Amino acid sequence: MKRILLSLAALTLIAAPAFAVPLKVVTTIQDLASLTKEVGGDRVDVSSIARGYQDPHFVEPKPSFLLLLRNADLLEVVGLELEIGWLPPLLDQSRNPNILPGTKGYLDVSHGVEILERPTVVNRSMGDVHPLGNPHFWLDPANAVRIAIQIEQKLAELRPADAPYFAQRLNAFKVKINEANKHWLAEMAPYRGAKVVTYHASWPNFAKHFGLDVVGYVEPKPGVPPSPSHTFELINLMKAQHVKAILMEPYFDAKTPQSIAERTGAKLVVLYPSVGGAKSGTDDYISLFNTNVANLVKALQ
Amino acid sequence: MAHRGHRALFPILFFAALPAFAQTTDDRVSQLEKRLDALTQEVAQIRQEIDRLKGTPAPAPAAAAEDLTKVEVAPPAAAQPAPASQPSSALTDVQTVNNVFNPAASKVFNPDTSVIGNFIGKAGPANPYEFGPNDERSPFKLDEAEIAFQAFVDPYAKANFFFSVSPEGIDVEEGYAQFVTLPWGLTAKAGKFKALFGKANTWHTHVRPWVDQPLVIHNFFGDEQFHGEGISVSKAIPVTAAFVEATGELYSSELPGVFERRKASDVAWNTHLKAFKDISENSNIELGMSWARGTIADGHNAFGGVDVTYRWKPLQQGLYRGVVGRFEGMVDKRDDFDRRLRGFYASLDYQLAQRWFTGVRLDSADETPSLAQVAPGTRDRGVSATLTFWPSEFSQIRGQLRRTKYGDVKTANELLLQLQFAIGAHGAHAF
Numbered sequence: 001m002k003r004i005l006l007s008l009a010a011l012t013l014i015a016a017p018a019f020a021v022p023l024k025v026v027t028t029i030q031d032l033a034s035l036t037k038e039v040g041g042d043r044v045d046v047s048s049i050a051r052g053y054q055d056p057h058f059v060e061p062k063p064s065f066l067l068l069l070r071n072a073d074l075l076e077v078v079g080l081e082l083e084i085g086w087l088p089p090l091l092d093q094s095r096n097p098n099i100l101p102g103t104k105g106y107l108d109v110s111h112g113v114e115i116l117e118r119p120t121v122v123n124r125s126m127g128d129v130h131p132l133g134n135p136h137f138w139l140d141p142a143n144a145v146r147i148a149i150q151i152e153q154k155l156a157e158l159r160p161a162d163a164p165y166f167a168q169r170l171n172a173f174k175v176k177i178n179e180a181n182k183h184w185l186a187e188m189a190p191y192r193g194a195k196v197v198t199y200h201a202s203w204p205n206f207a208k209h210f211g212l213d214v215v216g217y218v219e220p221k222p223g224v225p226p227s228p229s230h231t232f233e234l235i236n237l238m239k240a241q242h243v244k245a246i247l248m249e250p251y252f253d254a255k256t257p258q259s260i261a262e263r264t265g266a267k268l269v270v271l272y273p274s275v276g277g278a279k280s281g282t283d284d285y286i287s288l289f290n291t292n293v294a295n296l297v298k299a300l301q
Numbered sequence: 302m303a304h305r306g307h308r309a310l311f312p313i314l315f316f317a318a319l320p321a322f323a324q325t326t327d328d329r330v331s332q333l334e335k336r337l338d339a340l341t342q343e344v345a346q347i348r349q350e351i352d353r354l355k356g357t358p359a360p361a362p363a364a365a366a367e368d369l370t371k372v373e374v375a376p377p378a379a380a381q382p383a384p385a386s387q388p389s390s391a392l393t394d395v396q397t398v399n400n401v402f403n404p405a406a407s408k409v410f411n412p413d414t415s416v417i418g419n420f421i422g423k424a425g426p427a428n429p430y431e432f433g434p435n436d437e438r439s440p441f442k443l444d445e446a447e448i449a450f451q452a453f454v455d456p457y458a459k460a461n462f463f464f465s466v467s468p469e470g471i472d473v474e475e476g477y478a479q480f481v482t483l484p485w486g487l488t489a490k491a492g493k494f495k496a497l498f499g500k501a502n503t504w505h506t507h508v509r510p511w512v513d514q515p516l517v518i519h520n521f522f523g524d525e526q527f528h529g530e531g532i533s534v535s536k537a538i539p540v541t542a543a544f545v546e547a548t549g550e551l552y553s554s555e556l557p558g559v560f561e562r563r564k565a566s567d568v569a570w571n572t573h574l575k576a577f578k579d580i581s582e583n584s585n586i587e588l589g590m591s592w593a594r595g596t597i598a599d600g601h602n603a604f605g606g607v608d609v610t611y612r613w614k615p616l617q618q619g620l621y622r623g624v625v626g627r628f629e630g631m632v633d634k635r636d637d638f639d640r641r642l643r644g645f646y647a648s649l650d651y652q653l654a655q656r657w658f659t660g661v662r663l664d665s666a667d668e669t670p671s672l673a674q675v676a677p678g679t680r681d682r683g684v685s686a687t688l689t690f691w692p693s694e695f696s697q698i699r700g701q702l703r704r705t706k707y708g709d710v711k712t713a714n715e716l717l718l719q720l721q722f723a724i725g726a727h728g729a730h731a732f
Contacts, residue, residue: 051582051616053616053617054616054617054619055619055620058619058620060612060614060619060732061729061731061732062577062579062585062732063544063546063575063577063587063732064543064544064577064578064579064585066537066544067544070486070537084729085694085729086729088728088729089728089729089730089731089732091481092459092479092481092488092731093481093488093731094481095481095483095486095487095488095537097481097482100481100482102456110400111399111400112397112398112399112400113397113398113400114398115398115400124693124695124724127693128693128694141369141392142369142372142392142395144369145369145372145392145395146372146395146396146397146398149372149373149397150397171370174369174370174371174372174392174393175370175393177369177392178368178369178370178391178392178393181369181392223693223694224693225655225656250617251616251617251618251619251620252620253620253621253655
């Protein structure tokens with residue numbers, strides 16, 4: 001009898017990790033959630049605050065998000081002050097000291113990625129410029145890998161017993177995105193150097209990765225809606241430089257960019273800046289790029 | 302004999318040296334190949350740069366597929382930000398970058414500092430009913446500059462200071478420590494702050510969707526709202542269907558016209574229960590109940606209130622459209638007055654475009670004995686319409702037309718104009 005009891009106890013101990021409760025991870029945007037799922041697999045339970053089809057600068061800090069944050073083991077943020085307008089009041093009320101900045105349960109992924117457009121001089125006459133650099137860095141597949149690496153390191157730190165599992169999944173993700181990237185680059189190769197205009201300055205990393213040349217913006221300054229005079233100047237610029245496409249996020253008003261496209265012969269392309277940006281075709285990071293590359297190639301042909 | 306011995310050594314040495322020579326040649330060839338690759342890449346980059354400078358589209362590169370499987374994290378102790386990495390041959394080689402964000406390290410402990418100016422213009426006759434018999438409000442006035450300092454004190458608390466600088470002087474509008482790492486789902490505040498009684502009472506001037514206060518706040522609590530020095534403790538109540546929060550607050554019973562301290566130990570208390578529920582991804586509702594009680598010269602003064610807020614904001618079109626409907630009803634029972642005093646406001650605000658908002662508000666509030674403009678118990682009624690333009694997130698211009706009937710006979714029509722402008726880093730307020 002004693003032997004049976006001992007065996008049961010040993011079995012329970014061995015089986016315990018298998019039944020461990022998944023780490024509760026909350027991310028500010030869906031892209032981080034997608035990459036966390038890639039690395040964390042079934043050992044994480046991931047939720048995102050912002051939806052992929054909303055502007056991540058302007059999320060309402062609703063109390064319902066506090067329910068997510070209250071029980072989180074890990075909070076992943078983009079950083080570079082992308083979430084400054086809404087995350088601090090949520091954290092103040094989250095009642096979860098384990099996910100506050102500087103704690104083990106807080107991961108700012110901007111610390112390990114390539115950042116573009118870091119201004120040396122900045123003030124608000126320049127519009128809503130991010131003083132620490134452009135926060136839309138996740139739109140570069142190499143940065144996606146850098147983010148995934150940081151996630152893997154953080155998950156391993158929080159769950160050392162699962163570290164080999166996370167490492168194996170990270171490697172699998174690297175191989176998967178590497179293969180996908182070869183296809184994306186091959187599809188975009190004929191259009192390297194193509195001149196484009198974007199609505200907001202959301203695409204510098206994406207443009208760099210695919211060799212696109214962003215020559216102007218529909219917004220006269222970041223966060224400022226298009227004005228007639230700026231629109232007129234932009235039309236002239238686009239005609240002079242033979243710009244073939246205007247890239248726009250789905251949450252901006254298409255009226256002005258559509259009008260510019262009609263007057264310049266350029267095509268207006270809706271590109272999705274985040275996982276979940278469209279009802280279908282943007283379910284995870286790789287499908288997001290599949291869709292964006294396909295849309296862009298179609299427009300540039 | 303000796304010669305024969307030397308001759309025998311030569312072939313041995315020759316054959317022994319052959320692999321070493323072959324090895325050295327292979328190494329050199331390998332090094333030269335690498336060097337050639339590097340030079341080829343440099344030439345390609347220079348060619349691209351020349352094309353870019355010439356303004357001619359760069360030709361498609363020679364299959365520069367990065368190997369993402371080689372991406373890695375950079376060592377964490379680098380003193381300077383790593384340079385932008387060149388595309389490697391595979392994404393599998395990618396490394397993370399060690400970004401240093403702190404070029405002005407000596408300033409990092411400075412609190413977030415901001416100033417928000419509130420410039421008011423008005424047109425219309427003097428309004429002695431609400432602003433006293435000598436209403437001398439000038440056509441233009443820098444009504445207030447709110448100066449805010451906010452920062453973490455230590456790992457346990459944040460400090461929030463809001464100073465109101467106005468023609469009347471400088472006042473600590475709020476100044477409190479906020480404890481954000483308490484156990485058992487608690488948060489707490491200690492210092493001077495606005496009471497969590499309903500919604501409008503908690504707002505700073507720049508958060509209000511109107512130029513003025515609703516009549517019920519003005520008549521029941523005065524222009525400075527229900528505030529005081531004390532402590533506040535909130536607890537999240539674990540309910541899966543909604544976010545529910547209970548708050549209890551204790552103040553020194555001192556608020557001109559509202560609470561009076563008869564003895565040193567007199568306190569006023571306030572309780573608030575809030576429930577928030579997402580109806581859908583685009584809409585939500587918030588319900589609140591408040592109950593407060595404090596001392597006055599002839600007994601006690603007690604307030605009860607309910608508030609309802611409905612919001613609709615389609616996520617994808619959130620930059621351009623939105624509706625907020627609000628209602629707050631309050632009851633005031635004073636021991637120095639023979640009946641309950643009542644008041645409410647109801648408002649609807651609609652976002653017309655990215656930077657344009659409009660709204661209406663209905664007001665009704667009894668005048669209280671200590672703050673009465675006409676006579677205690679007399680009911681004031683008002684209606685307002687607003688139009689707001691936001692040049693940017695940091696400034697807004699608002700016009701408000703309001704018609705107020707004080708008591709049964711006296712009516713004032715006013716046009717209020719407001720320009721608010723903010724500089725510095727002002728932390729977002731709670732939802």
